[in-house]
């Protein structure tokens with residue numbers, strides 16, 4: 001997987017990489033697959049229920065958590081649309097702790113909190129080169145209800161994760177969130193994806 | 194007596210009923226009124242200079258980006274002669290968009306509908322099947338060019354206007370230029386955009402974030418109290434209102450409606466509190482606390498590109514946040530990190546109108562081109578953490594604005610006024626070198642009122 005960030009605005013310094021890279025597939029229904037699927041469900045529940053301590057306990061110390069922006073492109077560059085030069089999120093373990101810490105004090109963007117449902121599907125798993133690490137690609141559909149608005153804000157994304165087996169529990173070490181909108185319809189990302 | 198404006202809405206409401214110059218109030222109705230919005234598109238967004246991006250996005254001939262001047266989509270392209278051109282992305286044949294991608298490189302832009310073709314500068318080249326003259330028999334080809342806007346580059350920032358014979362960019366900028374230069378024109382190789390901008394849409398009128406960009410310093414204490422709770426700014430959660438960090442400084446402004454808040458860094462951030470500035474020369478101060486985005490190695494560049502007075506200000510009481518009328522917000526901030534770094538964050542936003550009740554927030558993130566890669570990386574992260582889509586500061590702004598907008602729809606609520614009555618009045622601090630309208634001390638409503646006066650003056654002219 002590529003996690004390189006290069007600072008240049010000219011958009012062709014980008015890559016096409018999407019989805020699963022690993023060739024060593026972990027089949028649907030295998031014990032490892034099932035355990036990882038359960039982990040994704042538990043993670044979604046922790047976030048939906050705003051149990052941030054439970055969520056951050058699932059994060060590895062060396063976490064890289066990014067959401068590159070998408071561009072609309074044409075012609076030869078039509079599929080080079082994941083811009084890994086600019087992000088909606090560009091986080092480390094420390095910055096996530098800062099964000100979740102803030103949510104427990106005066107973060108008006110989530111006070112009153114929005115009501116979220118994270119639907120996780122299309123889960124594909126592969127083995128990484130490092131033993132005990134798994135590449136996990138999933139689709140995310142986020143429904144977010146705010147205030148008294150009867151219309152939900154929504155976001156769809158592909159998530160390219162690396163989960164690491166640490167003493168029998170999986171910890172999130174990498175997450176790349178590839179959102180589908182070039183112009184987000186959600187008025188902020190005060191929630192995690 | 195104040196001269197009355199010529200703008201009258203269909204129900205008889207005048208501009209003076211909406212923007213009350215005698216009491217410094219603005220009717221909440223301005224945020225929802227559809228008719229007013231259409232006047233704004235003609236009297237403001239077709240008349241003033243608008244920010245569309247940065248030169249570093251289109252370094253090579255043929256490079257282009259597509260942006261919006263309010264609801265008009267435009268192609269911003271570099272031609273073979275190196276010039277930056279802005280043309281309306283509307284095919285003069287039957288109205289299709291000529292360029293459908295957001296960024297890329299094309300020596301020729303060909304419309305996908307019937308195939309008319311255009312150069313990066315908007316010039317019409319021809320229609321397919323040349324001998325059949327599908328562009329018309331007796332037409333002067335130049336009349337079929339894409340509609341061209343007037344362009345000005347300022348510190349690499351690309352500005353354009355439809356007002357071909359209107360004020361020059363310098364006239365538009367006015368006295369604020371002296372201060373803006375300290376942010377945009379201070380180094381040999383200038384700024385660089387770190388990537389294509391973040392874009393998201395908010396359900397509110399463009400003026401809701403717009404009036405805040407006129408240097409609303411006061412909201413920081415309450416809306417952004419998490420900054421103080423996080424322990425980055427001076428003060429603690431308990432002493433926010435007593436110590437009022439970041440409130441005292443000199444707000445600068447001009448009748449064109451632009452403004453900047455100049456703040457003494459050591460009084461704003463806890464980590465700089467022990468930096469001994471007394472009796473130090475400009476150069477020593479710069480060495481102690483480099484402005485956001487600047488390294489020690491780059492200090493000589495400041496002296497080369499700015500006047501001595503400008504560098505002195507940058508070293509002592511630098512402009513940090515502010516805006517340009519009508520829809521630009523500037524945040525060139527210190528952004529100290531919990532890990533001890535403080536390379537800063539340089540962000541610019543435009544608030545692009547997308548109808549009376551929608552605005553697109555575009556967040557441009559910069560670094561100095563000459564900054565080391567590591568610093569650029571750090572600054573990208575700082576800017577993302579604090580501003581834009583997920584920014585811990587601006588998440589909260591994005592939460593307030595749509596709610597104000599909801600209120601503005603109520604038949605009774607509409608009649609409520611926005612108040613700008615905490616005024617200081619222009620006062621020149623001792624030894625102050627720059628021009629413009631100056632408001633020293635605690636940040637008040639003056640600069641935001643100037644923003645509304647710039648609005649009033651343009652709206653009053655048909």
Ligand code: FES
Nearest residue numbers: 284286287304307
């Ligand atoms: S609309 Fe563009 S060629 Fe016909």
Ligand SMILES: [Fe+2]
Nearest residue numbers: 412586587590
């Ligand atoms: Fe704010």
